[in-house]
Amino acid sequence: MTAYQAQALRYQGALAVLRHVHAHPGVSRAEMARALELSSGSATEITTRLKADSLLAEDAPAPTGGRGRPSPRLVAHPHGPLACLVDIGYDRWRVAVAELGGRTTECASAPLQRRDPAAAISAVAAKTTAARRRFGGRIRAVSVAVAATVRGDRIVQGSSFGWRDVSLSPLRSRGLPLLVGNDATLAGMAEARRGAGAGVRRLLHIAVEAGVGGALVVDGMPVNDGEFGHLPFGDPARRCPCGAYGCWEREVTGAGAARALGRGLGGLVNALDPDAVTLSGPDLVGKELRSSYRSGLMRFYRKDPPPLIASSLGADGRLVGAAEVAFDNILTVEGIAHATVSDRLSR
Missing domain, CATH: 1.10.10.10 (Winged helix-like DNA-binding domain superfamily/Winged helix DNA-binding domain)
Structure with missing residues (x-):
């Protein structure tokens, strides 16, 4: 052994x-x-x-x-372990802490400085540093949700607020893991574990805000970190800020939004076979959307389609998901062993 x-x-x-x-x-x-x-x-x-x-x-x-x-x-x-949480949305950022059990307490929030990514990240980093000074060694991880495509600790593209190739390394604290994820993916994880999708084995979560994001969550864990909003479900002649043409998220605002959203949901259900779909965003469960959703489904789904369920966590799902990722990391052999008082667990 x-x-x-x-x-x-x-x-x-x-x-x-x-x-x-x-x-x-x-x-x-x-x-x-x-x-x-x-x-x-x-x-x-x-x-x-x-x-x-x-x-x-x-x-x-x-x-x-x-x-x-x-x-x-x-x-x-x-006096137990905490996670420091960061939510970088398309127009605001938030910093919070979460304790065992998922309860979060917001520490700071401010509008996002879109035109100056370095200044925006610096402002967020100042608040995460303040949280660590306040709570000391109780902070065991920094977990970040970003309304953008992320790879490692970098935002590779944030088309909703115009950022590209922005490092999140200033949020890193010595000795602590920095965990970064897409906000809609983390919100899906939160809905599956603590929200409207709790108990659903295969959950498709879709969030509509400045764009469209989401995740397929199986047994409480996301199985994709892709960009559903940039699937080519839209007008192939319409260019998206991401650089592609025909992106779905360009069709889900303004006239025809419910129809475009519903048909896209039908396509995703056909491809991913979820047991239910949770939706986060304004007025997402209306008659037109449901009709369009059914019309986009393959025939065998229509008799008993996966239900469309309004999110119960809303915008807070991003922070809840970030907390879940953090405690998945903290509640491990390595995470508990790292605690200054945890050596007594082995006695």
């Missing part, structure tokens, strides 16, 4: 508990034990260690008026 395998075994129970509480904040210890098939003794021993390491807490529930004492609920520790 390698040293890593031995360490992973020592952390296995603790990580399973932390991941379960993250997915189900407020779960009782007994409910957690049943879900993870842990004995009462093991559940108590693991949660006691996690509480001692400032990774988990048990709150005091309000009286229910019924018989017996209500069970304490497992929640984020008040």
Whole structure:
């Protein structure tokens, strides 16, 4: 057995508990034990260690008026790990922090300086630095959602706000992972895990704002990071700022928008075979859109088409998705081992 395998075994129970509480904040210890098939003794021993390491807490529930004492609920520790979140939209940016369980608190927000990408990223970096000064070692990752095509830590093209080849490396903090993703992809992940698509195995999420983005999410994980808005579903003579012709997102504003959006959704369902479709944006579930959606479906889909469901997270989905990516990184053997207090988990 390698040293890593031995360490992973020592952390296995603790990580399973932390991941379960993250997915189900407020779960009782007994409910957690049943879900993870842990004995009462093991559940108590693991949660006691996690509480001692400032990774988990048990709150005091309000009286229910019924018989017996209500069970304490497992929640984020008040001094536990946090993720620093950044949302760079087409017209504004936001910086927030998230705790175990996904609750986010916004720290700063301002209009995006479109004409000066370096100044905009510098302003965001100043706020992420301020968050790290404020919360210290509790910050375990910086997770960024961007309304653009990204590769690594670079914006390769942001056609909605005119940026190209912009580095996000100023957001990097020493010793912390910098996690960067497309905003619509992260919003889809959030809808699948915590929003209107929770419980749907194959979810197609589409977000309409300055453009069209989205993701196919399977079992809570995005399986693509492409640009649905730049599929050639539009007028082949119409040039898009991205450099291509006939992009779908150029057709979904103004007259005929609902029709163009619905037919494009039908095409994506034909190609990707989702169980449901969530939609984020203004007035996205009207009669015209649904009619156009059905007309774009292959015949065998029309009897029982994947339902169109309005997003429950809206614009906050981008931050929620960034938090999910961050805690996927934090709640690992490496992530927990990095914590200054986590060495006691292996005792």
